Amino acid sequence: MIKAIIFDFDGLIFDTETCELKSFEELYAKYGVTFPKEEWLKIIGTISTYDPYASLMAAVPHLNMNDLMAERESFFEKIVEGESVREGVKEYIERGKELGLKVAIASSSSRRWIEKYLGVIGLDISLFDVICTSDDVKNVKPDPELYEKVLSHFGIKPDEAIVFEDSANGSLAAIRANIPCVIVPNEVTKGLIFDERVVLRLNSKKDMELDRVIEFISSLK
Structure with missing residues (x-):
């Protein structure tokens, strides 16, 4: 019996990943450099030592890190203006509540980031029974700790939850926690290679109620 649905945040609830990609592409283009997209794709859904600012500074040595970060953030904030929650997310949350399910977020981002952008897309934080972030664990995705912490919070078994993810790193974290994982890739992550143990792939939550x-998922048990 399913008792909880657990959502990733970036790229899944709100497609910040596509917005971030565009902001870095604009930043690099400003200085006549091609953004190394393939390197950036590898770090989606996790924390990495790869630094896109350092990469740009290596190509254009006179640039200043703080200035670049401010410029990129300005590009990002303009891009996210008018953006909204990914389609089907509200309906899943509302239906989950109607079914008496617990609803959670498990994200490698910080709580401050998530709260800010929940506000941007107009989702009330009270919709979620728990929000587990990088502030709450030692290891982020693809380590399973975030998902294991949510299971512990609810006092449920892995097969009593469903995870919704958009990235390869995120889905691997769910799989390592032994939770059935449904992937709903966005424009940036749809070309990534996902673990074959993902139980279902949707283009949008509109594809399946x-x-x-x-x-x-219950039929697979």
Whole structure:
């Protein structure tokens, strides 16, 4: 019996990943350098030592790190203006509540970041029974700690939850926590290679209602 649905945040609830990619591409283009997209794709859904600012500074040595960060953030904030929650997310949350399910976020981002952008897209933080972030664990995705912490909070088993992810690193974290994982890639992550243990792939949550997703996953047991 499914008792909880757990959502990633970046790229899954709100497509900040596409917005971030565009902001870095604009930043690099300003200085006549091609953004190394393939390197950036590898770090989606996790924390990495790869630094896109350092990469740009290596190509254009006179640049200043703080100035670049401010410029990139300015590009990002302009891009996210008018953006909204990914389609189907609200419907899944609302239906989950109607079914008596616990609803959670498990994200490698900080709580401050998540709270800010929940506000941007107009989702009330009270919709979520728990929000587990990088502030709460030692290891972020693809380590399973974030998902294991949510399971512990609810006092449930892995097969009593469903995870919704958009990235390869995030889905691997769910798989390592032994939780059935449904992937809903965005424009940036749709070309990534996902672990074959992902149980279902959707282009959008509009493709399949939550009840049908639950029925499908329950049929696999």
